[in-house]
Amino acid sequence: MGYIKSAALEETGFVVLDSYNQELDPKEWLDVEYNDWKSSGDTRFAPLASAFGDIECNGFWNHKPPRTDKDGVWIDSQVEKAPNLARRAQEPGANVGRCRIIELQPTPYGECLYNLHQDDNNRLNPDGTGWVVRGFFNLTDDKDSYFVLRENRTDPSLEYRIALPAGAQLIVDTQRLWHAATHNGDEPRYCLITSWTSGPELDAYIAKYNGKAHTDQVEISPEVFEAGQVEQARRDAARAAYYAAKGQVEVQAMSEA
Numbered sequence: 001m002g003y004i005k006s007a008a009l010e011e012t013g014f015v016v017l018d019s020y021n022q023e024l025d026p027k028e029w030l031d032v033e034y035n036d037w038k039s040s041g042d043t044r045f046a047p048l049a050s051a052f053g054d055i056e057c058n059g060f061w062n063h064k065p066p067r068t069d070k071d072g073v074w075i076d077s078q079v080e081k082a083p084n085l086a087r088r089a090q091e092p093g094a095n096v097g098r099c100r101i102i103e104l105q106p107t108p109y110g111e112c113l114y115n116l117h118q119d120d121n122n123r124l125n126p127d128g129t130g131w132v133v134r135g136f137f138n139l140t141d142d143k144d145s146y147f148v149l150r151e152n153r154t155d156p157s158l159e160y161r162i163a164l165p166a167g168a169q170l171i172v173d174t175q176r177l178w179h180a181a182t183h184n185g186d187e188p189r190y191c192l193i194t195s196w197t198s199g200p201e202l203d204a205y206i207a208k209y210n211g212k213a214h215t216d217q218v219e220i221s222p223e224v225f226e227a228g229q230v231e232q233a234r235r236d237a238a239r240a241a242y243y244a245a246k247g248q249v250e251v252q253a254m255s256e257a
C-alpha cells in the first residue's frame, strides 16, 4: 500500500518555507524547562509535546504501549511558557508527534558531518498512513550557521547547506536525508522541531508558505569543505576503532535531533 507522502518533498527530501518574522515574538525558548538528552552533538531539549505529557524526550516507541511518532501530548507547563511556539507547531493542522526545542552548542562543519544521522520517525508507523516528517523553525539569529543535508552520509558530492537566520523554516524528511547543523557562533542555537504526519493538511501548509525544494546554497571555502571531510573520516575511524577494541559491532545509531 505504501505511506502517504508529500509530493513537495519527493525531489530533494526537503522544502524551505517563507521566512517567519521571528523578531515580533518573545524569546519563549529561554523560559521553558530543558532536560539533558543525548543526541547528535552537544545538546539539550525542551519538549512541548511528548508521549504522555511528561517533560522527557524518549521516542514514543520506547514507551508502553509502544507507538509511532504521532499523537503527542502537549505539556501544559511548557505550553504556558511558550504559547506562540505551540501555536506555530499546530498551525498546519497536521497530527503532531514529538515537539521540542533543541539547544545546540557551537558545532564546526567537520563535527557536524560526523553528527549526520537519519531519524527514526516512522518506526511502528502503520503502512497506508501518513509518513512522519519534521519541521524546523530556527529561533535564534544564527547568520553564520547552516543545516547540512545529504542523501548519503559520506558522499559530499550532493550536499545541501541551508542558512539558519532567525525565522528560517524548513520541512525535512529526516528519515530519508542525513542531517545535522553546523553552528558557528559563541552562543547556543535554538530551533523548534516538530514531527508532523504527511497528508493534505501538511501539503496545504507547504503550499501556503511557498515551500521550495531548492534554495541558495550557503557557500563555504574549499579549505573548510576539505577539512570537514577529513574530520568526519577521522572521527568515524576513531569510533570504529573504539568499538573494535571492545569487540562489539559498531552500530550507526539513529538519533533524535
Ligand SMILES: [Fe+2]
Pocket (backbone or CB within 6 Å): 117, 118, 119, 174, 179, 255, 256, 257
Ligand atoms: Fe535528527
